[in-house]
Amino acid sequence: DLCQFLLSPVPSSTLPKELTSSSSFRNNAQRNKSYKIFQSYVDKCQEREKYLLIRHLLTENDHPGIIELLVLKLKDGVTRALNDSKIYFIGKNELVETIKVILRIKDDTNVISEANRLLAGLNFVKFLLLRDCMSDNQTGIWNGITYFKDHIFESLKKELRISHTNLEIDLQSLQKGNKGNSDPLAKSENDIVQQLSPEERIQFFRSGMLRIELMNSILVNVEEIINAALK
DSSP: OHHHHHHSOOOGGGSOHHHHOOOOOSSHHHHHHHHHHHHHHHHTSOHHHHHHHHHHHHHHOOOHHHHHHHHHHHHHHHHHHHHOTTOOOOOTTHHHHHHHHHTOOOTTOOTTTTHHHHHHHHHHHHHHHHHSOTTTOSSOGGGGHHHIIIIIIHHHHHHHHHHHHHHHHHHHHHHTTOOOOOHHHHTTTHHHHHTSOHHHHHHHHHHHHHHHHHHHHHHHHHHHHHHHHHO
């Protein structure tokens, strides 16, 4: 059955392309149709199969918007599982491994272009910590705290600091009439930025800084929840 199929190594070619491929649509009608098709495939699964499918798609997809959608579906499943003890959703350590995938920080991670993924992941961790207290630990989230703190949170804080500093430099440069060329934007979005007017660039950099500040804020909240529970 699907559960056993997904527990084994799954070649992406064996899954419907509507699940494994991503496209950008300017038209809202196309986006809505695409979302409904994706939703219909996921909702055909029972809870266990749905989780395994989402976990597989998270490892196969690197589009921040799709990952954000998958995390929301994952959160819905966790909520149902915690509200109904009859629903079997995950093992004690599976969810921790899935969160490691969602919040993975690579050497070339661009925290600005990856903001949707990172924000979704941080909000999901925050939700789990608040919803599943350490004494219950039904989801196993507390089993991964040491790993999260040492290998994800510290790396993310470092990347956020660097990106925010570079954006500040670019913003000051633009406001003085010079062209900005910050490293985090140069990685993937520099061509787009160069096509913007000076006013649009300023707005773009300010928006990036706000997203970084939002990620920092959620990260601080998560660490405060953890520290309070460990006292």
